[in-house]
């Protein structure tokens with residue numbers, strides 16, 4: 372795992388340095404360091420209680436750290452009041468004023484108040500931008516959840532802030548609205564180039580929307596990387612388990628580049644020190660071969676179950692010579708060029724050496 376400090380770029384837009392927040396004896400943030408480049412979309416991802424919102428609140432100035440610093444374009448903002456930090460924020464609950472119209476909600480932070488005509492024009496522009504043209508005179512209660520969240524986004528962007536903070540903005544919405552708004556949010560963020568930090572506990576959402584994902588656990592950063600890096604090369608077992616689905620196989624180290632699992636020896640790019648380790652392989656990385664041929668990392672497996680999963684077919688496999696191991700594989704039937712797979716059938720499978728990762732046993 373890389374220490375978080377090593378990801379600090381030369382001149383980040385926003386950076387936190389060794390941020391710590393304690394609540395009594397409990398440490399909610401434990402020396403977190405992180406840097407965001409200008410225009411980047413970064414997601415804070417992690418299980419409930421890992422400190423995501425605490426970190427966002429520190430950056431917003433809604434709570435103060437016990438230790439550490441926050442800088443915005445190299446300026447120390449750690450103790451600045453929220454109004455002086457140049458950000459817009461959207462929360463999970465829409466937090467609109469119910470007694471104000473959409474237009475007044477959006478224009479709320481625009482100053483000076485006397486410039487009503489200019490504000491009206493800005494509100495119109497913002498409503499167009501978030502896909503709600505002509506909604507100026509409606510009240511929040513007349514809007515759906517997705518529409519209210521669009522208004523909240525327009526309000527957050529009204530002053531053209533340099534930083535957009537989003538605290539689970541999509542999680543109260545139903546799945547279809549959430550996916551649509553997620554895509555729109557990403558497009559809008561790229562168009563405006565506003566540096567964005569979003570909290571989510573939804574790994575699929577983080578992978579789909581972010582330029583970089585920050586995986587947090589117990590008040591610390593486990594890994595920072597692009598969605599592909601996080602998914603393909605999880606830096607720890609925690610990240611591998613939290614992001615995506617994986618098979619885990621108990622293994623014993625044979626040498627620096629191979630392990631044994633049951634009666635089989637499997638090759639891989641590297642094996643950690645220590646007698647025992649755990650092998651990680653994604654379901655879609657297991658290859659079902661059209662015919663048997665003796666080759667490295669190739670073995671026979673009995674199909675225990677086949678289930679339809681849309682574009683992919685999902686298999687439960689019991690590899691021969693690996694007692695107690697069951698693998699989940701996802702295969703694309705059109706790639707197989709063979710008869711349909713059926714339960715009870717014995718098929719050759721390959722666990723590709725370059726896609727296997729071994730984690731030390733003590734991290735389990």
Ligand SMILES: Nc1ncnc2c1ncn2[C@@H]1O[C@H](COP(=O)(O)OP(=O)(O)OP(=O)(O)O)[C@@H](O)[C@H]1O
Pocket residue numbers: 394399417418419420421422423424425426572
């Ligand atoms: N004001 C507070 N007083 C005491 N403990 C707090 C306070 N605020 C947060 N905590 C604790 O700090 C930890 C981190 O909370 P935080 O809200 O940052 O988690 P999170 O990762 O955002 O989780 P969730 O996804 O559930 O919102 C939690 O265990 C929480 O109970």
